[in-house]
Amino acid sequence: MKEFFAKILARSRKHLGTETVNVYTVRNLYISALTDLIETVGIDEALKRIFAWGFSMGHEYMLSLMKDIEKLKPFEDSGMIAEIAWYTFAGHFPSGTETRWEVWDGYRVFIVRFWDEECPWCRGVRLPVKKPICAYPAGAYEGAYQTSQVVMYSIKKIETERFAMARELKCKATGDNMCEFWIIDLPYINDQVLAQLIEEAVKRYPQLFATIKPEYSKELREKI
Numbered sequence: 171m172k173e174f175f176a177k178i179l180a181r182s183r184k185h186l187g188t189e190t191v192n193v194y195t196v197r198n199l200y201i202s203a204l205t206d207l208i209e210t211v212g213i214d215e216a217l218k219r220i221f222a223w224g225f226s227m228g229h230e231y232m233l234s235l236m237k238d239i240e241k242l243k244p245f246e247d248s249g250m251i252a253e254i255a256w257y258t259f260a261g262h263f264p265s266g267t268e269t270r271w272e273v274w275d276g277y278r279v280f281i282v283r284f285w286d287e288e289c290p291w292c293r294g295v296r297l298p299v300k301k302p303i304c305a306y307p308a309g310a311y312e313g314a315y316q317t318s319q320v321v322m323y324s325i326k327k328i329e330t331e332r333f334a335m336a337r338e339l340k341c342k343a344t345g346d347n348m349c350e351f352w353i354i355d356l357p358y359i360n361d362q363v364l365a366q367l368i369e370e371a372v373k374r375y376p377q378l379f380a381t382i383k384p385e386y387s388k389e390l391r392e393k394i
Contacts, residue, residue, distance in 0.1 A: 214381055222309060225309040225312055228309065228311060229313035229314065230313075239318050252282055252311070256284065260307070266284065267283070274367055274371075277359075282355070283350065284351055295343045297343055300344045309336070311353060312335060312387060312390070313394070315353055333355075335378075336354075337354075354371055
Protein backbone atom coordinates (compact mmCIF):
# COMPACT_ATOMS: atom_id res chain seq x y z
CA MET A 171 0.00 0.00 0.00
CA LYS A 172 2.84 2.43 0.78
CA GLU A 173 4.32 1.83 -2.68
CA PHE A 174 0.97 2.48 -4.35
CA PHE A 175 0.50 5.63 -2.25
CA ALA A 176 3.91 6.92 -3.39
CA LYS A 177 3.17 6.02 -7.00
CA ILE A 178 -0.14 7.84 -7.24
CA LEU A 179 1.32 10.88 -5.48
CA ALA A 180 4.21 10.93 -7.97
CA ARG A 181 1.74 10.72 -10.85
CA SER A 182 -0.20 13.62 -9.39
CA ARG A 183 2.91 15.76 -9.17
CA LYS A 184 3.93 14.85 -12.71
CA HIS A 185 0.48 15.72 -14.01
CA LEU A 186 0.65 19.11 -12.31
CA GLY A 187 4.22 19.65 -13.46
CA THR A 188 5.39 20.67 -9.98
CA GLU A 189 6.66 19.16 -6.76
CA THR A 190 3.91 20.69 -4.64
CA VAL A 191 1.19 23.22 -5.28
CA ASN A 192 2.06 26.89 -4.82
CA VAL A 193 -0.52 27.38 -2.11
CA TYR A 194 0.00 31.12 -1.74
CA THR A 195 -0.69 31.76 -5.43
CA VAL A 196 -3.70 29.45 -5.57
CA ARG A 197 -5.21 30.95 -2.44
CA ASN A 198 -4.87 34.52 -3.71
CA LEU A 199 -6.37 33.67 -7.10
CA TYR A 200 -9.21 31.80 -5.43
CA ILE A 201 -10.09 34.59 -3.03
CA SER A 202 -9.88 37.19 -5.81
CA ALA A 203 -12.23 35.19 -8.02
CA LEU A 204 -14.64 34.57 -5.16
CA THR A 205 -14.66 38.23 -4.12
CA ASP A 206 -15.35 39.41 -7.68
CA LEU A 207 -18.17 36.89 -8.11
CA ILE A 208 -19.78 37.82 -4.78
CA GLU A 209 -19.85 41.46 -5.86
CA THR A 210 -21.32 40.52 -9.25
CA VAL A 211 -23.88 37.79 -8.54
CA GLY A 212 -24.14 37.49 -4.74
CA ILE A 213 -22.59 34.97 -2.41
CA ASP A 214 -24.91 32.00 -2.98
CA GLU A 215 -24.56 32.06 -6.77
CA ALA A 216 -20.82 32.73 -6.47
CA LEU A 217 -20.32 29.65 -4.31
CA LYS A 218 -22.34 27.52 -6.75
CA ARG A 219 -20.29 28.67 -9.73
CA ILE A 220 -16.98 28.06 -7.98
CA PHE A 221 -18.23 24.66 -6.80
CA ALA A 222 -18.96 23.81 -10.45
CA TRP A 223 -15.46 24.91 -11.49
CA GLY A 224 -14.01 22.62 -8.84
CA PHE A 225 -16.27 19.77 -9.97
CA SER A 226 -15.01 20.08 -13.55
CA MET A 227 -11.40 20.12 -12.42
CA GLY A 228 -11.86 17.07 -10.17
CA HIS A 229 -13.60 15.17 -12.96
CA GLU A 230 -10.91 15.94 -15.55
CA TYR A 231 -8.11 15.26 -13.10
CA MET A 232 -9.43 11.80 -12.23
CA LEU A 233 -9.80 10.96 -15.92
CA SER A 234 -6.06 11.60 -16.24
CA LEU A 235 -5.49 8.92 -13.57
CA MET A 236 -7.70 6.21 -15.10
CA LYS A 237 -5.16 3.41 -14.72
CA ASP A 238 -4.70 4.26 -11.06
CA ILE A 239 -8.44 4.36 -10.43
CA GLU A 240 -8.74 0.81 -11.73
CA LYS A 241 -6.28 -0.35 -9.05
CA LEU A 242 -8.13 1.23 -6.14
CA LYS A 243 -10.09 -0.76 -3.60
CA PRO A 244 -13.63 0.62 -3.53
CA PHE A 245 -14.46 2.42 -0.27
CA GLU A 246 -11.43 0.98 1.54
CA ASP A 247 -9.03 3.41 -0.15
CA SER A 248 -11.31 6.44 0.04
CA GLY A 249 -9.68 7.95 3.12
CA MET A 250 -6.22 7.56 1.62
CA ILE A 251 -7.29 9.21 -1.62
CA ALA A 252 -8.83 12.11 0.30
CA GLU A 253 -5.47 12.64 2.00
CA ILE A 254 -3.50 12.46 -1.25
CA ALA A 255 -5.81 14.92 -2.97
CA TRP A 256 -5.58 17.41 -0.12
CA TYR A 257 -1.81 17.14 -0.04
CA THR A 258 -1.60 17.65 -3.80
CA PHE A 259 -3.77 20.76 -3.95
CA ALA A 260 -3.43 22.26 -0.47
CA GLY A 261 0.28 21.61 0.08
CA HIS A 262 -0.06 19.44 3.20
CA PHE A 263 -2.06 16.52 4.53
CA PRO A 264 -5.41 17.15 6.24
CA SER A 265 -5.50 17.20 10.03
CA GLY A 266 -7.68 14.09 10.07
CA THR A 267 -9.86 11.72 8.05
CA GLU A 268 -12.69 9.38 8.94
CA THR A 269 -14.76 6.89 6.94
CA ARG A 270 -17.83 4.98 8.04
CA TRP A 271 -20.95 3.17 6.86
CA GLU A 272 -24.48 4.13 7.87
CA VAL A 273 -27.75 2.35 7.08
CA TRP A 274 -30.60 4.54 5.84
CA ASP A 275 -33.97 2.91 5.16
CA GLY A 276 -32.22 -0.41 4.66
CA TYR A 277 -29.59 0.98 2.23
CA ARG A 278 -25.87 1.22 3.01
CA VAL A 279 -24.50 4.74 2.76
CA PHE A 280 -20.76 5.46 2.83
CA ILE A 281 -19.46 8.67 4.40
CA VAL A 282 -15.99 10.21 4.10
CA ARG A 283 -15.16 13.04 6.47
CA PHE A 284 -11.89 14.98 6.56
CA TRP A 285 -10.79 18.26 8.08
CA ASP A 286 -7.91 20.72 8.09
CA GLU A 287 -7.07 23.07 10.94
CA GLU A 288 -4.74 25.06 8.65
CA CYS A 289 -6.83 25.20 5.49
CA PRO A 290 -5.08 27.41 2.90
CA TRP A 291 -8.18 28.11 0.80
CA CYS A 292 -9.74 30.60 3.22
CA ARG A 293 -6.75 31.58 5.34
CA GLY A 294 -7.13 35.08 6.74
CA VAL A 295 -10.62 35.56 5.30
CA ARG A 296 -13.62 36.70 7.32
CA LEU A 297 -17.03 37.32 5.78
CA PRO A 298 -19.99 39.29 7.17
CA VAL A 299 -22.25 36.28 6.47
CA LYS A 300 -21.70 32.89 8.10
CA LYS A 301 -21.25 30.63 5.06
CA PRO A 302 -18.48 28.10 4.32
CA ILE A 303 -16.52 29.46 1.35
CA CYS A 304 -14.19 26.60 0.37
CA ALA A 305 -16.52 25.67 -2.47
CA TYR A 306 -13.78 24.95 -5.00
CA PRO A 307 -12.15 22.06 -3.12
CA ALA A 308 -15.58 20.72 -2.15
CA GLY A 309 -16.61 20.71 -5.80
CA ALA A 310 -13.30 19.15 -6.82
CA TYR A 311 -13.80 16.30 -4.38
CA GLU A 312 -17.32 15.70 -5.65
CA GLY A 313 -16.20 15.68 -9.28
CA ALA A 314 -13.27 13.39 -8.58
CA TYR A 315 -15.24 11.02 -6.37
CA GLN A 316 -18.20 10.83 -8.75
CA THR A 317 -15.85 10.08 -11.64
CA SER A 318 -13.94 7.38 -9.77
CA GLN A 319 -17.18 5.65 -8.75
CA VAL A 320 -18.53 5.75 -12.31
CA VAL A 321 -15.29 4.14 -13.51
CA MET A 322 -15.41 1.55 -10.72
CA TYR A 323 -18.97 0.62 -11.67
CA SER A 324 -18.16 0.44 -15.39
CA ILE A 325 -15.35 -2.08 -14.76
CA LYS A 326 -17.52 -3.99 -12.25
CA LYS A 327 -15.41 -3.26 -9.17
CA ILE A 328 -18.59 -2.19 -7.41
CA GLU A 329 -21.91 -3.96 -7.87
CA THR A 330 -24.22 -0.95 -7.59
CA GLU A 331 -23.95 2.41 -9.28
CA ARG A 332 -23.25 5.20 -6.78
CA PHE A 333 -24.09 8.89 -6.43
CA ALA A 334 -21.93 11.18 -4.28
CA MET A 335 -22.32 14.66 -2.85
CA ALA A 336 -19.41 16.59 -1.30
CA ARG A 337 -19.92 19.62 0.91
CA GLU A 338 -18.05 21.79 3.41
CA LEU A 339 -19.63 21.64 6.86
CA LYS A 340 -17.31 23.91 8.86
CA CYS A 341 -15.10 26.73 7.63
CA LYS A 342 -12.45 28.86 9.29
CA ALA A 343 -13.80 31.86 7.38
CA THR A 344 -16.96 31.64 9.52
CA GLY A 345 -15.00 31.42 12.77
CA ASP A 346 -14.82 27.62 13.07
CA ASN A 347 -11.56 26.09 14.26
CA MET A 348 -11.21 23.98 11.10
CA CYS A 349 -12.50 23.47 7.58
CA GLU A 350 -14.41 20.20 7.52
CA PHE A 351 -15.60 18.41 4.39
CA TRP A 352 -18.01 15.51 3.93
CA ILE A 353 -18.63 13.14 1.04
CA ILE A 354 -21.92 11.26 1.20
CA ASP A 355 -21.92 8.26 -1.15
CA LEU A 356 -25.38 6.85 -1.92
CA PRO A 357 -26.39 3.71 -3.83
CA TYR A 358 -27.98 4.69 -7.15
CA ILE A 359 -30.37 1.76 -7.61
CA ASN A 360 -32.97 3.83 -9.43
CA ASP A 361 -34.22 7.41 -9.48
CA GLN A 362 -36.90 6.77 -6.86
CA VAL A 363 -34.51 5.25 -4.33
CA LEU A 364 -31.95 7.98 -4.98
CA ALA A 365 -34.54 10.69 -4.38
CA GLN A 366 -35.53 8.95 -1.14
CA LEU A 367 -31.93 8.78 0.07
CA ILE A 368 -31.18 12.37 -0.90
CA GLU A 369 -34.21 13.46 1.12
CA GLU A 370 -32.89 11.41 4.05
CA ALA A 371 -29.45 13.04 3.70
CA VAL A 372 -31.02 16.49 3.99
CA LYS A 373 -33.01 15.41 7.06
CA ARG A 374 -29.98 13.92 8.81
CA TYR A 375 -27.42 16.57 7.88
CA PRO A 376 -29.32 19.74 6.86
CA GLN A 377 -26.39 22.07 7.45
CA LEU A 378 -24.42 20.38 4.66
CA PHE A 379 -26.94 21.54 2.07
CA ALA A 380 -27.75 25.00 3.40
CA THR A 381 -26.14 26.76 0.42
CA ILE A 382 -25.53 24.19 -2.33
CA LYS A 383 -28.58 21.98 -2.66
CA PRO A 384 -28.51 18.29 -3.66
CA GLU A 385 -30.24 19.12 -6.94
CA TYR A 386 -27.13 20.99 -8.02
CA SER A 387 -25.06 17.85 -7.60
CA LYS A 388 -27.54 15.99 -9.81
CA GLU A 389 -27.17 18.67 -12.50
CA LEU A 390 -23.39 18.38 -12.42
CA ARG A 391 -23.47 14.56 -12.40
CA GLU A 392 -25.49 14.54 -15.63
CA LYS A 393 -22.63 16.31 -17.39
CA ILE A 394 -20.04 13.58 -16.82
